[in-house]
Amino acid sequence: MISDQDLCKVRDHYPPLKNDLILRVARGQHTEVIPVWTMRQAGRYLPEFREVRSQNDFFTVCRTPSLACEVTLQPIRRFNLDAAIIFSDILVVPQALGMNIEMIPGKGPIFTSPLESPDDLKELDRNIDVDERLGYVFDAITLTRHKLKGQVPLIGFAGGPWTLMAYMIEGGGSSTMSKAKKWLYRYEEASHQLLRLLVDVIVEYLVGQVKAGAQLLQVFESHAGILGPDMFDKYSLTYLQQICQKVKHNLEAAKLEVVPMIVFAKGAHYALHQLSNIGYDVVGMDWTIDPEVARNKIGHEVTIQGNLDPCTLYASKTELEEKIQKMVKKFGAQRYIANLGHGIYPDAEPAQLDFFVRTVHEYSKKLTNT
Template identity: 35%
Template sequence: MSQLVAAVQPMSCKPLQRTARSGRRTSGVVCQAQQQDPLLLRVARGEEAERTPVWLMRQAGRYMAAFREYSDRLPFRERSETASIAIELSLQPWRSFQTDGVIMFSDILTPLPALGIEFDVIKGKGPLIDNPISSMDQVRGLAPMEDPLSSLPFVHETLSTLRREIDGSGATLLGFVGTPWTLAAYSVEGRADRNCRRTKTMMFNSPGVLHALLDHLTEALIVYVGYQIEAGAQVVQLFDSWAHHLSPEQSAEFSMPYAERIVAATRAKYPHVPIIFHANGGSGKHAQLAACTADVVGLDWECSMAAARQAMGANRTLQGNVDPMVLFGTEDEIRKAVTRCLVEAGPAHHILNVGHGVIEGTPEESVGLFCDLARQSADILKAHGQAPSPKQQQPVAA
């Protein structure tokens, strides 16, 4: 992949400093082009900034009328795997709400067909895998992720075009992948299952098969993350969407070690690219999240930001964690919820987001207000006795 998009390499940065314990970046990293870097990118690196950046998970979705013009007539994979459509859907919320991050419109299951696991997304039912993984022979028969540019060319076209579209705007381009645990669970279940029955049966009866699948997916995702970065992604988020199916002990064996391998391998090759780890249903596992070496920890809405800040420290960059259902509330309720989140997180090391995805039916004006409040965050925090670092200046477009 060395020949891909050399232009996205960082501008003359000094080597990133890391703590001896965790490998995370320390604050105070200096780049010669620091003031030219987008706000969200700087905060994800652990730098202080002039205000709190904002983006939303499931940022492009059916809550937007413009999105429904596509989703009502085209199946999901056609939308996500046709670069011109994926680019348009990625840009719609950015144009409407001026978010600080633009995330590629895609799916966590997108890399699976390159490994030999075909899937479809059925409207109203979600993902469906006709031939789910159930044996070691199937795991051994999976293909490696050798050449994503050939097997997943639309991902490169989508990201590289998005990067060109937003460069100079002050926005940051985000790529994303599912964690090995989440992709393994989908691959074994074949569809969403409230009990994760097939996967947990495998866990308790044939753990070697599950570990072999997780290992294969981890190696594939390391390549896939690098592919996204070389195509133009400036930050990558790891979604552990099925973390809520795991106890802390199960997470420590079947999820976190594999996610950590992706973080370590990506950091070794792309030290300039921050990594966000978001575990849906993971907020109760504070000890594990605190030990996670990703640059940013994404929090779901089932914990308080104050408790997370206390558990993980003032210098840990946190993302989240407003309940997405708040966006169905009154303007006053939205203002109160966002203000509480901002104040509890503090004036530094925070990326405002919802604690899960934006829900279908959410009023677009509520999403707009949510983003507006982030742009007002310096004044909101100042009114509550907090303020961003006065040393930071407004960013200059890259």
């Protein structure tokens, strides 16, 4: 029997795909059921994930293909989800650029030496070999594709450039990202220099994920809402567009499948129309916008993903069912991927996620058949 280590290198001859719902809807094709998955579906709300983490540092899990594969598969074993998303973290890109990050319990990621001034940009590693620095992610994707046995498609992802820049300057999480925004006002050219560097690495990283077996890509611009319309256009939207264009161009040039791409710009409800016109196949959204408003802004030429408030999973099953049905009905049965409006929270009950998935599937079948 071929070992996991050997499987990491076998980037072809994957088992045939049994459930292509999410790929079809991303491409605008008719589906009989609304596909559903959840951000952070491989995570701390699962006891089996906590068991893995009790024995391994967070980034050790990310860097060990067999462990990353295992936790990616955990929610697929439990729930009738329509996609898996590789277990990793958006901050592996700053790590690849030479920054040191520690995951502190109760605090989250902490950069030991964040960027304080434009002079610090020279400390970043440039012209890196992405295959060498991030090859462990590629190996995890390839292994997971084989281990999924075609059950569902596998999603790869990266953080958006503004979000990564914000973490690199703030040194961790922040409710205002004021240090990073200070750069945008004080050091405009240095900010663009950093964002261009990040775009180059992100593009190569995403293309590498497709080479490794990813069948769908998502870009997480998690701190878009911090910016506001003008700053978002200048420091996020233009770079998100570049990422999409370059990834698709590079995939086509390499004669690889041009996989669908999702953009999730949390808090950027003011920019949904713009986001729907920069080349992405799917626009994800958080829970702060009404589905009907979102559909009107985006139209029916682009697929929408979202947007149940993660806290709704705390509700009774009766209320949860009502909220899910209302959301699904407003978005419509086609060109729609059901998801939460952000990642599932660590104290969510797995049974509630199972109920969410089953309700979406059952109710969408009724909508499709009427």
